[in-house]
Amino acid sequence: MALSGFEGFEKRLELRFRFFHDPDLEHFIGDSHMGLRLLPIESLEEILRAVHCTVVSSMGNRFFDSYVLLESSLFVYPTKVVIKTCGTTRLLKSIAPLLCHACGLGLELVACRYTRGSFIFPKSQPFPHTSFDDEVACLEENLPLHLHDRKASIMPSGLPDSKYQWHVFVASTGDHYSSLCCREIMLPEDESFTIEVCMTDLDPVSARKFYRPPGDWKTSESAGKEMTAATRIQDINPNALICDFAFDPCGYSMNGLDNAHYSTIHVTPEDGFSYASYEWEGSTYDCKEDIIRTMTRVACVFRPGNMSVSTTSTSPYVWRAIANALEPVGLKCRSYSVDEFPTVGVVAFHALTAGRRNG
Numbered sequence: 001m002a003l004s005g006f007e008g009f010e011k012r013l014e015l016r017f018r019f020f021h022d023p024d025l026e027h028f029i030g031d032s033h034m035g036l037r038l039l040p041i042e043s044l045e046e047i048l049r050a051v052h053c054t055v056v057s058s059m060g061n062r063f064f065d066s067y068v069l070l071e072s073s074l075f076v077y078p079t080k081v082v083i084k085t086c087g088t089t090r091l092l093k094s095i096a097p098l099l100c101h102a103c104g105l106g107l108e109l110v111a112c113r114y115t116r117g118s119f120i121f122p123k124s125q126p127f128p129h130t131s132f133d134d135e136v137a138c139l140e141e142n143l144p145l146h147l148h149d150r151k152a153s154i155m156p157s158g159l160p161d162s163k164y165q166w167h168v169f170v171a172s173t174g175d176h177y178s179s180l181c182c183r184e185i186m187l188p189e190d191e192s193f194t195i196e197v198c199m200t201d202l203d204p205v206s207a208r209k210f211y212r213p214p215g216d217w218k219t220s221e222s223a224g225k226e227m228t229a230a231t232r233i234q235d236i237n238p239n240a241l242i243c244d245f246a247f248d249p250c251g252y253s254m255n256g257l258d259n260a261h262y263s264t265i266h267v268t269p270e271d272g273f274s275y276a277s278y279e280w281e282g283s284t285y286d287c288k289e290d291i292i293r294t295m296t297r298v299a300c301v302f303r304p305g306n307m308s309v310s311t312t313s314t315s316p317y318v319w320r321a322i323a324n325a326l327e328p329v330g331l332k333c334r335s336y337s338v339d340e341f342p343t344v345g346v347v348a349f350h351a352l353t354a355g356r357r358n359g
């Protein structure tokens with residue numbers, strides 16, 4: 001290994017769009033109801049090349065398309081894109097080509113959300129990911145002026161040296177969240193939530209399950225399926241369609257598709273910089289009862305020494321459920337902070353530590 005290990009902590013960018021008000025264009029796009037899903041794979045690959053990412057597999061359903069990348073995941077809805085990338089990728093380089101391709105489809109940007117944890121190897125990051133100030137400057141420069149409602153924050157505030165911080169940047173037109181919804185998704189969008197979980201110091205027995213036996217001759221897809229079953233990842237949401245991928249000699253990624261909701265898991269099991277992430281976009285309209293069960297199952301798959309959970313939601317139920325789910329499995333909340341952001345609602349950030357590993 002060179003100077004540093006693999007940077008597991010991902011950067012996450014979410015862009016939301018709406019159709020232009022040109023009636024002809026709206027009619028044309030409206031007929032297809034596909035919006036950004038009409039982007040050909042060549043255009044997506046061009047966007048991903050700017051970030052230094054490669055698609056390894058894909059799967060779609062009635063609501064959205066999902067791509068597993070060598071460097072995490074991409075989700076494309078008719079009026080929303082989520083890109084999550086790890087390692088030394090340059091995620092913010094995707095903004096300009098994405099806006100250009102969206103414009104060609106009659107879509108204009110209405111909201112942008114960028115989030116990330118604290119890198120394990122910050123000195124290895126390329127510009128503009130060299131610091132949060134550089135990232136915010138790059139976002140400010142690349143976003144159109146009509147996204148005038150902007151806020152950047154590091155949570156919790158006042159702890160500059162903490163290893164566990166959550167970086168959030170939001171920009172929007174200032175419209176209410178529900179008016180920015182993907183119109184193809186009929187669920188009440190103001191009830192939607194995103195849960196982003198980052199875990200380090202994975203239990204060594206759990207981490208070992210993400211190594212392939214030497215010379216197993218399996219494809220990445222079939223080895224991935226075995227890991228999904230052996231680690232009980234498939235039980236986290238038994239209703240999800242799973243697109244999984246095992247790296248060689250170790251590492252794992254999966255995207256889950258459950259109607260309009262996605263989940264995604266990425267695992268770096270190497271000792272010394274072990275990391276796993278879990279992300280879930282859902283709605284309290286139809287997933288509320290699942291939040292506590294899901295969070296408990298995620299903690300039991302990885303048994304991390306440290307876990308951070310960031311929830312973005314307008315519903316207090318979501319962030320209150322986190323500690324209730326995790327304290328019974330031995331994770332103690334070390335710090336907790338909340339902040340409000342334009343359009344998206346409240347971001348709540350929990351940092352938790354395992355009291356001690358149970359046998």
Ligand SMILES: C[S@@+](CC[C@H](N)C(=O)[O-])C[C@H]1O[C@@H](n2cnc3c(N)ncnc32)[C@H](O)[C@@H]1O
Nearest residue numbers: 006008072086247250251252253266267268269
């Ligand atoms: C699952 S991948 C994707 C990154 C994800 N965000 C994470 O943090 O785990 C990372 C893991 O796959 C391993 N790996 C093996 N070959 C790789 C490749 N060509 N590109 C990226 N990761 C690779 C890395 O060493 C690491 O354990």
